[in-house]
Amino acid sequence: MKLREYFRSGEAWVWLNAGAVAISLIMVIGILGLVAVRGLGHFWPADVMQAQYSYQGQTQTIIGEIYDEKIDTAARLRESGVEVAANVDTVTRYSIKQGNKDVTGQDFRWVLASNLHDRQYPEDIVTLERYEWGTFYGRLKAVKENGTVVAEGDKAWDELQNRIARTNSFHDQIAEIEKGEIGTINFQLEKLRLAERKLELENKLTEAALADLAAKRDVQHKKYEGLKGQLEQLQRDMQRDSAVFVVADGSEKEIPLSKIVAAHKPNAMSVFAKLGAYGHNVWSFLSDDPREANTEGGVFPAIFGTVLMVFMMTIIVTPLGIVAAIYLREYASQGIITQTVRIAVNNLAGVPSIVYGVFGLGFFVYFLGGNIDRLFYPESAPAPVFGTPGLLWSAITLALLTLPVMIVSTEEGLSRIPRALKEGSLALGATKAETLWRVILPMTMPSIMTGMILAIARAAGEVAPLMLVGVVKLAPTLPVDLNAPFIHLERKFMHLGFHIYDVGFQSPNVEAARPLVYATAFLLVLVVATLNLSAVALRNRLREKYKALES
Structure with a gap:
């Protein structure tokens, strides 16, 4: 009887709701924590193990990181052809990140923990981050300049670091020239080509025009030659410098320093040194x-593309949504057609x-896009300008979504605004447009911001439509650069969601x-949360501003 009264009082449902909310929060925090630990832990300079591995009567030296651990049944491993002792039921296996893909052919391998012995963590093992072929593990033997040894032994490490910094500065200079100055030259040459084609289509390609175009091309070609x-x-x-490393099997590998991003000795690094390397990574x-x-590498193009696309989508969808809502609520007659439109909007x-x-x-x-190309860019045919997936169409598609x-x-x-405020404004002589602009819209701003928050939250994580209308695996250039018109809406772009896929x-x-x-994935969550929190903060400020007016 008491239990029935307890449920009738409603207190039980309050506790059930509170428990459901608590469980949901725990699940969300747990998922985010798992993603954060698995993702952010990747950037920590892990210690590198050296061990002896015995298998099929042979013993070999393994150098690498213990990447993963797994417990398998011995029967399943025997079925797959792995030799396992007869008196065991379960077997622990390690995934070793051995790197050196250009030497061994694979940078990960699974080993039996029971066959791994004599584990050590020598301080002289070097971890290389490379532009190609992934991570490399080995011991530094010598540093060379044009094939001649310039440092070996204890002096080789400092020399290696100095010369890696030197080659990285060359990488930066080359990238700046290729993407900046040469990119601008190519952009200008393409504009000249299109200008010539346009004059040809309009039958205005005179000798004087050809001479002028040729002179402009010569200027660009001279810049390019320099x-x-x-x-x-x-x-x-x-390409001058290289380094010689000794790998796990005792063989030597010479690597050009132009292929190396960074070199570390993780086993010899202090906690503070690892923290510095972690922040840099x-x-x-x-x-x-x-x-x-x-x-x-990094994901800057994907971050840039995601944020830019969301901003463009917001700029497009906000006025369209406001105008449509104002018409449905303030101007349209509330009949069957208007109700049908509302039902259609909800179904969409x-x-x-x-x-x-x-x-x-x-x-x-x-x-x-195809018609825009035919009308305004005939000189670009058959190559499309807007008749191909790009940033503009992606933003409009997500705005529609x-x-x-x-x-x-x-x-x-709009429905929550008191009718008395509207009538009072009209009674004081304001027109309907002035009432809309000075009274109704300001008081509706919190709801408008709520709609923006929901739109941003959904659009930032969408991937499926973007795969068809603009996003690519790797974009050669950003949609924004220093070449007029600076924002290139026709270009394809990268997106964090598609990058994850x-x-x-x-x-x-x-x-x-x-x-x-x-x-x-963790970064995408942070980007979405940052955009949403910015909109929430703006909405709360507007809500406080118009609270007195609402009361």
Whole structure:
């Protein structure tokens, strides 16, 4: 009887709701914690093990990081052809990141923990981060300049660090010239080519016009020849140095320093040194371009593309959603047609996102973009300008996808405005437009901001439609540069969500890519949270500003 009264009082349901909320929060925090630990732990300079591994009567030296641990049944391993002792039921296996893919052919291997012995962590083992072929482990023997040994023994390490810094500075200079100055030259030459083609189509290609175009081309070619000389000199200087390393099997490997990003001795590093290296690795992840089929390097182009696309989507969807909501609430007669439109808007919110992607590809890209090319860019044919997936069509497609959310949220805010305020404004002589602009819209801003928050949250994580209307695995250039018109809406771009999909499911090296999947997923959550919190803070300020007016 008491239990029945307890439930009738409603207190039980309060506790059940509180428990459900607590469980949900624990699950969300747990998932984020798992993603953060798996992703951010990748950047910590892990100790490198050296051990002897006995298998099939042979013993070999293994150098690498213990990457993963797994417990398997002995019966299953025997079925797969692995030799396991007859008196055991379960076997512990380690995944060893041995690197040196260009030497061994694979940078990960599974070993039996019981066959691994004499583990050591020598301080002279060097870990190399390379532009190609992934991580390298070995012992530094000598540093060479043009094939001549310039340092070996104890002096080799400091010499190696100095020369790696030198080659990295050459890398930066080459990248700046190629992407900056030479990129600008190529952009100008393409503009001249299109200008010539346009004059040809308009039958205005006179001798004077050809001479003028030729003179402008000569200017660009002369700039290129000067830069070409600089590049060749930088390439020669960069290829000068190399280093010799001794790998696990005792053989030697000579590596050009131009292929090395950084070198560390993790076993000899203090905690503070590792913290410094960890911060540098995280910053490189945030600021560098991807390498090695997106399994190495950074994700800056993906961050840039995601944020820019979300901002463009917000700029497009906000006025459209506000205008549509104002018309439905303030101007349209509340009849069957208006109700039908509201039902249609609510139904659009439930349409799968891939359908919007197919619509965007067919209507925006092929129909609208193709007609824009035919009308305004005939000289570019057959190469499309706007008749191909790009940043603009991606932003418009996601604006269309989030438009129902924006309309519903804005209309709900309009419905909560007291009728007396509108009538009072009109009674004081304000027109309907002035009332809308000075009274209704300011008081609806918190609801508008709520719609923006929901739109940003959904759009930032969408991947399926973007795969059809603009996102790519690796974009050669950013959509924004110093060449007019500075923001190139027709260019393809990278996106954090698609980057996660590509690295996780399309990577040729799944084991190496797995930590980056976690790191990029955690970064995407942070980007979405940052955008949402910024909008929430603005909404709260507006809510406080108009609270007195609402009361």
